[in-house]
Amino acid sequence: MIRVLHHLPDLKDCLLELQRVVCMDGKIIFTYSNKRNFARMAGYLLKRDPLNPFTEETISLGPTLIRHHPKYVRKVLTEMGFTRIEFGGVVVFDNIAVIIGDGKLLDSAGGSLAPFLGRAKLAPWVFCQFGTPNKDGFIETDCLDDILICPSCQGEIMHGADGYVCEKCAVFYPIKDGIADFRPK
Numbered sequence: 001m002i003r004v005l006h007h008l009p010d011l012k013d014c015l016l017e018l019q020r021v022v023c024m025d026g027k028i029i030f031t032y033s034n035k036r037n038f039a040r041m042a043g044y045l046l047k048r049d050p051l052n053p054f055t056e057e058t059i060s061l062g063p064t065l066i067r068h069h070p071k072y073v074r075k076v077l078t079e080m081g082f083t084r085i086e087f088g089g090v091v092v093f094d095n096i097a098v099i100i101g102d103g104k105l106l107d108s109a110g111g112s113l114a115p116f117l118g119r120a121k122l123a124p125w126v127f128c129q130f131g132t133p134n135k136d137g138f139i140e141t142d143c144l145d146d147i148l149i150c151p152s153c154q155g156e157i158m159h160g161a162d163g164y165v166c167e168k169c170a171v172f173y174p175i176k177d178g179i180a181d182f183r184p185k
């Protein structure tokens, strides 16, 4: 899940679902927006940004922009039993590249800094990979519908002509332009 997690309000709910669908010895990869990155620490210490990047609580800037502290992410992964946890960094100077008009130089600078800033958890985006503790093997199916459940109540869902409907709570999830909309209702 690359650049997805910062749109999801609850890290633990997301990880529970990943744990459910990933088989034994499976690997999960995601990136998260790092509230304690170098620029945000500097902004806070210079009193240009009022948000404290050093505290562990998650910051929500509106419903679709969530930032996590590295210690919180590691704590949740460990508590949920995930194994082989590794972190890396993603550094992109896209805003500066637009200002000075030199994307190539900043691409290479970002690539050079990413390993260091990732290990130190100072990168704006942290890349994380880890193994699942699941004991089960593969869910044997060739149909995506077999692993989908209702995100509201975890009940079974039925695939209809224009969407999915939950058999338990009756919530309807429409399909628009071929994309199922499972956002909370």
Ligand SMILES: [Zn+2]
Binding pocket: 150, 151, 152, 153, 154, 155, 166, 167, 168, 169, 170, 171
């Ligand atoms: Zn339901």
